[in-house]
Amino acid sequence: KKYDDEIGKLSDTLNYMAEEILKREKMKDEFISSISHELRTPLTSIKGWAITLNTDDLKDQPLIRDGLEIIEKESDRLTHMVEELLDFSKLSSRKITLNLEKVDIIYIMKHVEKQLSPRANAENIKFDVTYPKSLPSILGDENRLKQVFINLLDNAFKFISDDGKVEFSARQDKGNIIICIKDNGCGISEEDLPYVKEKFYKGKNSKSKTGLGLSICDEIIKLHNGSLEIKSEENKGTEVYVTLPADREEQENEKD
Missing domain, CATH: 3.30.565.10 (Histidine kinase-like ATPase, C-terminal domain)
Structure with missing residues (x-):
């Protein structure tokens, strides 16, 4: 009976571990999908405004200002996301060093x-x-x-x-x-x-x-x-x- 109890506990533990692994894999897959979308959105905006500024009348100063402002903001968004990904990579591989x-x-x-x-x-x-x-x-x-x-x-x-x-x-x-x-x-x-x-x-x-x-x-x-x-x-x-x-x-x- 004691043996059966131990087998049961081991089975429960293994099932729990399997569920946690699947949960983390799902989170990782969702992350990859999400980050792909998040990176694509500002790139699409930057490209769209680059095309507009390249083809429109460059005498339209308000349009130029709006376009450049959006390009700057979207570039900042991209930079922030890339920096987070780089930090995550360094922390995961224990390669990050502190300047103490x-x-x-x-x-x-x-x-x-x-x-x-x-x-x-x-x-x-x-x-x-x-x-x-x-x-x-x-x-x-x-x-x-x-x-x-x-x-x-x-x-x-x-x-x-x-x-x-x-x-x-x-x-x-x-x-x-x-x-x-x-x-x-x-x-x-x-x-x-x-x-x-x-x-x-x-x-x-x-x-x-x-x-x-x-x-x-x-x-x-x-x-x-x-x-x-x-x-x-x-x-x-x-x-x-x-x-x-x-x-x-x-x-x-x-x-x-």
Whole structure:
């Protein structure tokens, strides 16, 4: 009887593993189909405007401006998608390297605030950035951390309506620096929340082109020996907590 129970458990485990593999294969197939479509759309737009500008009267300045503006925006979309795919490839093959140095989180937050404030103003979003007078440094890659915060804030901006609010804050908690990005947008469903950091996953409210953004952010933070936690409630908003270890050497010097 005990033998039968063990066989039954093994069978259940193998069936579960097979289902998970099939599920991931399906997600991968959907990803390939989706990314092919997403790459084709801006290329079609760029080609269409290139043909228009090449054949139409070049004295029509408003038409030229419209065409060049669309070409620029669609090129930016393509660049962003290709960069995500390259990052995903590097992370998957463990070939990504961090340029580690002492980093001031407040300096990074000020830079990100300066970069995203014009967008917040244009979209009528209240963008609150708060931090203490000083925080310990962390050992990190400044550009990769900027990438993570901009990606997370971009998500927050996408999922709130006019007159929405996004908060970007930092604080120290014992030996860690905790950065929080909070919005009062549409939130993430209870069904989707456990999977949003998985590669290729797109929830019902997703506006991601690749389904890789949060997965890449999570991997970059893990490479910093940190963690990325998401709390959300549908129709109420989302809170993302990035926890990074403060520089030990600096903290020990402060104690002395």
